[in-house]
Amino acid sequence: MTVSKTASDAVKSPRTLRREPGDPAGDDAMLQLGELSGLLGYSLKRAQLKVFEDFLRCVAPLQLTPAQFSVLLLLDKNPGRNQTEIASTLGILRPNFVAMLDALESRDLCARMRSANDRRSHILVLTEKGRAVLARAKKLVANKHEARLIEVLGPANHAALLEMLAKLAYEF
Amino acid sequence: MTVSKTASDAVKSPRTLRREPGDPAGDDAMLQLGELSGLLGYSLKRAQLKVFEDFLRCVAPLQLTPAQFSVLLLLDKNPGRNQTEIASTLGILRPNFVAMLDALESRDLCARMRSANDRRSHILVLTEKGRAVLARAKKLVANKHEARLIEVLGPANHAALLEMLAKLAYEF
C-alpha cells in the first residue's frame, strides 16, 4: 500500500480543491471531496466563512465585525427601539446582546437611554460618532466588499444568489 | 393585519416574540432590515444556520452533526489517509480533530490504525458500523434534507446556487 510521499506543502488552510467525478486520480496530494461537493450546507458554510473573512478585511480600518455592523445598521433604520427588539430581529439572544452593546457603547458608537414610558427598557440610539462610523462602514462595504462579490459572481448571479439565500433564510 | 412593508423582503425574525398565526393585533411592528437584506454575508449566515438546522433534523435518528457526516464521507472516499490529511481538507485544525475522532471512535464508527510505514501517523478507517451508518445517513440526507432544498429552490436554482457557493468557497 503506497502511502503518500510528500506533498511539499500540505494543505493547512481550509482551502482545498474540489474534484468532480471523472477527474484524474491524482492521488498523493489532494483528497476527494466526493459527495461533499454536492452538499449544499457544506459549500454554504465554507462560502459564509470566506465572505465574512473578506468583510472583516474590508472594514478592518473601522474595527467592526459583521454582527456589530448589522447592529449599527438596524439602529439607524429603526430609531426608538429597545434592546429586546433589536436583538431579536438579529437573532441574538438578549443575554448575549448585553456585552455586545457594552462594547459599542464603550466606543461611543451608540447609547442606552432610559425610556420615559417604560422605565425597564433602554431606548437605543446611535451617537454622532456612531452615525459617522456607520457611514464610512457602509462605503467600505459597498465599494470594497460587495463590489468584490459582484465582480466574482457577476451582477446577475449576485442578485440571484441573494434572492435564493433570502428564500432559505426566511422561508425555509 | 398590521403593517405591510414596502419591499419584497419580508423579514421573519428567527427568535422573536411569539406571534400566533391568527393573532393580528400585535402592535409591535416589524423592524426594518434596511440595507441588511442586501448584504450577502448576512443572508448567507442566516441561510447556513437554517440549512444546518434542517440537516440536524433530517439526520437526527443517526445522531450525526454536519461535521461528523463530512468526516465519514471523506473517510469513505479517501481510504488510507491520516488525521492531518483528513482534518486539513475539512478545514479542521489538528488539535480540534482529536476530540472529534475520539467521539466517532467511541461510537465504533471509525478506527485509528498505526501506520506501518510511519509509526507517527494514524491511518483512519471506517468500521463496518461506520459504513452502515454512513449509508443510512446518505439516504436521509438525499431523500429528506437535499430533497427539501431542491423542492424549495427548484432543481435548476439549486444547481446554480451550489455552483455559486462553490465559487465563493473555493475561488474567492
Place this chain on the structure above:
DNA sequence: GATAATTGTTATCGAGTATATCAAATATCG
C-alpha cells in the same frame, strides 16, 4: 392589591475555533 409578565442583566455552560507546546517518530544534512 396580589400575582404574573417583561426588561435588562449576571452567571454559567457547551460548542467551535485558535495557538503554544510536548513526546515520539521520521527526515534532513553536515
Place this chain on the structure above:
DNA sequence: CGATATTTGATATACTCGATAACAATTATC
C-alpha cells in the same frame, strides 16, 4: 554516522458564540 529539524498526534488553554437559568426592577393583569 549523528546532530538537528520537521512531522504527527495529542494536551492544555483561551476566546468567541450561542443557549439556559435566575434575579431585581418595573409594568401589566386580574
